Amino acid sequence: VRAKLAEGGFDTVTFIHSETSTGVLNDIAAISKVVKSFPDTMLIVDTVSSLSTVPVDMDANGIDVMLAGVQKALALPPGLAVFAVSEAGMERAKGNPNRGYYFDFVEFAKNAAVNNTPSTPSISIIYGLQYILGEIAKEGFAARQARHAKTNAMIAAWGAKHGFELFAPEGFRSTALTCFKTPEGFDLSGFIKNLKTKHNFLINGGYGKIKGTTFRISNMGNETEATMQELIDAMDDVLGAA
Incomplete structure (x- = not known):
């Protein structure tokens, strides 16, 4: 700059x-x-x-x-x-x-x-x-920011458990959402489709240059540990059935 x-x-x-x-x-x-x-x-x-x-x-x-x-x-x-x-x-x-x-x-x-x-x-x-x-x-701002950090960490931990690498480099990661890289051979479109069909959750498969090779999960706004856990359980179910 x-x-x-x-x-x-x-x-x-x-x-x-x-x-x-x-x-x-x-x-x-x-x-x-x-x-x-x-x-x-x-x-x-x-x-x-x-x-x-x-x-x-x-x-x-x-x-x-x-x-x-x-x-x-x-x-x-x-x-x-x-x-x-x-x-x-x-x-x-x-x-x-x-x-x-x-x-x-x-x-x-x-x-x-x-x-x-x-x-x-x-x-x-x-x-x-x-x-x-x-x-x-x-x-309160402090509590709101802490909630975002906690729910964001939940998603990062879920991704690590399943072998999904974070797109953003260490030290430059948003706490409002997470972008994961998809490993070679992973059926991203099938994962997104099954998550929506079976559990009515819709996640984004990226766009532009990284469309189809990344997916994003938001934890911003009013999401809580309970709502994020519901999504995590649904994603685990879809991955387990894959």
């Missing part, structure tokens, strides 16, 4: 904190430290599957725009995005006459000041967000 930024010509760095197609948790502190050494460069971070599952300190990491959809870590139906903008990010937006309307932070701030939105919002999902934020407050 530093070498590329040193070439010049960049005003923004964007990256995904917890990357859900690979199960990689990027080092937000290390990347932000590099970006902050280039004062005119903004930092935008997608936290769709890390928001509330791991600590994310926007101010300490100098994040200018932190955003997320509500459909992953917050366990709501898709249809709403949430974001926060730093003072520097807001000033940059104010100075851009071609910032458009849909992503106009200045317009959002103006409306937020009077408890409104620039256009018709997804009201039902906003009520859902209000509920889930209340549940997060009851559980």
